[in-house]
Amino acid sequence: MIRLKIISNRSLCHASLNITIEKILYNYSLSRKNHQKHKQVDLKKKNNKKINKKFDLIYENSSLNTSFDKKIISSNCENIEMMRKDSKNYPTKIEDKILEGKLSEKETFKNYDFDDEKRLKNQKMIDFLKNFEIDSIVLREKDLNESDYKNLYKEILDISSKYNMYLFAHSYYKDALYMEGGKIHLPLYIFEQICNKIDSAKKDSKNYENNRKCNLDYENNDISPINDLDSSKVLSSSKSSSDNKNLEYRKKSYDKKSLDKFFECYKEIGVSVHSIDEAKRAESLGASYLTFGHIFETDCKKGLEPRGLKLLKELCSSVAIPIYAIGGITPQNAYLAVENGAKGVCIMSGIMKL
Numbered sequence: 620m621i622r623l624k625i626i627s628n629r630s631l632c633h634a635s636l637n638i639t640i641e642k643i644l645y646n647y648s649l650s651r652k653n654h655q656k657h658k659q660v661d662l663k664k665k666n667n668k669k670i671n672k673k674f675d676l677i678y679e680n681s682s683l684n685t686s687f688d689k690k691i692i693s694s695n696c697e698n699i700e701m702m703r704k705d706s707k708n709y710p711t712k713i714e715d716k717i718l719e720g721k722l723s724e725k726e727t728f729k730n731y732d733f734d735d736e737k738r739l740k741n742q743k744m745i746d747f748l749k750n751f752e753i754d755s756i757v758l759r760e761k762d763l764n765e766s767d768y769k770n771l772y773k774e775i776l777d778i779s780s781k782y783n784m785y786l787f788a789h790s791y792y793k794d795a796l797y798m799e800g801g802k803i804h805l806p807l808y809i810f811e812q813i814c815n816k817i818d819s820a821k822k823d824s825k826n827y828e829n830n831r832k833c834n835l836d837y838e839n840n841d842i843s844p845i846n847d848l849d850s851s852k853v854l855s856s857s858k859s860s861s862d863n864k865n866l867e868y869r870k871k872s873y874d875k876k877s878l879d880k881f882f883e884c885y886k887e888i889g890v891s892v893h894s895i896d897e898a899k900r901a902e903s904l905g906a907s908y909l910t911f912g913h914i915f916e917t918d919c920k921k922g923l924e925p926r927g928l929k930l931l932k933e934l935c936s937s938v939a940i941p942i943y944a945i946g947g948i949t950p951q952n953a954y955l956a957v958e959n960g961a962k963g964v965c966i967m968s969g970i971m972k973l
Contacts, residue, residue: 621953622963623751624787624910624943627758627775631971637774640756643970644782645735646744647753654749743973747950754963755785757804757889765791772796787889798884804910807897810890813881814904893926895937902938909938910965913946914956919968920946928959935960 625643629636758775760768768791779786787804788797792813797803805813882905890901891910898909911934913920914927925947935942941962948956948964956964 620752621750621957622943623748623753623953624963624965625753625756625970626945626965626967627756627760628967628971629760631968633972636760636771637778639971640775641735641778641781642739642741642744643748644753644778644784645739646741647748647751648782649740650745650748653745741973744970747970747973750950751953753784755787755802757787757789757965759789759804759967761790765794769794769796776800787887792881792885798880801885802887802889803885804889804891806891807901810888810901810904810906817881889943892934895930895934898934898938898942902940906940908941908943908962910943910945912944912965914944915947915949915952917947917968928955931956931961932959 625640627636627640629639632639634642756775756779758768758772760771763771772786772788773796776786785802786800787802788800789804790806790809791797792803792805792809887907888905889908889910890906892898892901893911898911901909911926911931913923913925914931915925917925931942931944942960943963943965944956944961945965945967948966949969953964
């Protein structure tokens, strides 16, 4: 299975983004159910062969030439009990014991709703997703203002929560709602701005503490001014300057707290990069994973030459954090990205248009 991040783009959807996202997750749940069924059938066949082989071995070595009249416990059969006279029933009963509790449906899809089948089921999506394992959805709607984006985020969060799927906010990061989700995806330039502001706030805080210490030392020293007029001017100027510095520091301190909260709240930070140099910078700043592309030709980047699998491979070997390939990814070529070092892939238009 290939790990997949779904990147939203409501302009490509035939229906609303809400319906499209729910369709994707609904049909993904169906594809996973089908996968589990095939897996269960394969395991049954495998166990059936093993059990029959062991059964035949015991039967051949047994002094009894007909049926088993008594319970036989054999080390050759790994202490499996055979209790029925009719040996034909034996494999099925043993298989049931082997399979019991081991092939139950994943917790991820316990909320699957069969009543929505007519509205949501899409065989093309099921076939499209059968070899993928979706790990998250990235809500990338760059044309929305922050207020509209937040409203859309709430709606998509309700849907993703229904299917126990992670949702990443994109670009907008200051609101507590996104912070509570703990997952954010950013363009590199925004991530760098945040990190630069944090560094600046830390330097300002250090300078403020040093200046404050110097001022206290000055006030504690018994220094006589030249005259009363000069003294009042010095004190007045010093007080005014001190008040301004305090006000300025309080503002910067507030910014620093909100910026510090960024790394406290966002436990997973994805960053979009387009070169090896950018990938190294993002990793050094604390990115959790990177998206890199475009790898293959895509309508979203018409006229632009793909960066290709060779550069993807070089980039993957240049950093330690996971890389997700993006751009022109399909079920037919996704494995090529993984073979060249990618942790997984991102798909936008390929799934949004279905």
